[in-house]
Amino acid sequence: MAMTELITKEKQFLASLKVLNENFYQRKDVVKIAKELLGKVIVTFFDNGLTAVRITETEAYNGIVDKASHAYNNRRTKRTEVMYAPGGAAYVYLCYGIHHLFNVVTNLKDVPHAVLIRAAEPIIGIDAMLQRTHKKKLDNTLTAGPGNVSKALGIYTLHTGIDLKSEHFFIADDGYKLSKNNIIATPRIGVDYAAEDALLPYRFFIKGNAYVSGKKSS
Numbered sequence: 001m002a003m004t005e006l007i008t009k010e011k012q013f014l015a016s017l018k019v020l021n022e023n024f025y026q027r028k029d030v031v032k033i034a035k036e037l038l039g040k041v042i043v044t045f046f047d048n049g050l051t052a053v054r055i056t057e058t059e060a061y062n063g064i065v066d067k068a069s070h071a072y073n074n075r076r077t078k079r080t081e082v083m084y085a086p087g088g089a090a091y092v093y094l095c096y097g098i099h100h101l102f103n104v105v106t107n108l109k110d111v112p113h114a115v116l117i118r119a120a121e122p123i124i125g126i127d128a129m130l131q132r133t134h135k136k137k138l139d140n141t142l143t144a145g146p147g148n149v150s151k152a153l154g155i156y157t158l159h160t161g162i163d164l165k166s167e168h169f170f171i172a173d174d175g176y177k178l179s180k181n182n183i184i185a186t187p188r189i190g191v192d193y194a195a196e197d198a199l200l201p202y203r204f205f206i207k208g209n210a211y212v213s214g215k216k217s218s
Helices: 008-015 030-037 080-084 126-133 146-153 192-199
Strands: 041-046 049-061 090-095 099-106 113-124 169-173 183-186 203-206
Touching (some): 030 049, 030 099, 030 113, 041 113, 049 126, 080 090, 099 146, 113 146, 113 203
Antiparallel strands (some): 041 049, 041 169, 099 113, 183 203
């Protein structure tokens, strides 16, 4: 199946989207970007399956000064080198040898900021997501948690470095509006090793949304 063979409903959905460009990603404030990614739409078109989700939970990682970041203290490895690319690329890494975690690289070249996509709400392609995750029915575990998001969307480490404006993998705005009162900020999850930086309120999620991982209150 080619993009041109999509059913009318899917074509209409895609036509409503405005793909985010480098001006969105290449800003200095990774915390602001993490908040503004809430409500945006991730679209993948892999293995002849169109899938789309609305981002409901993110975490900001503030580069070389952030003890929770893979790039803390200017660490550069084969895995993390993509974090030093200009904002707008995908950074996908393997966690515990099992989970493929999708991050959005932000800021300018050589400033390794990133936003982890922790959870999302399914919009299109639910059958494909169920097949990829080997689930029999839709519930909030389908795309709650960063490993689940990637698995449902077909995102793996092989997608590291891909331009998030590509035809088959992009993030877009469909006009969804989210007020500041509906954004909850908490410390990040699973970064106890980061000492005082573990307490930074760099995790954001949409208040009241069922598709959120971990603690759902501030």
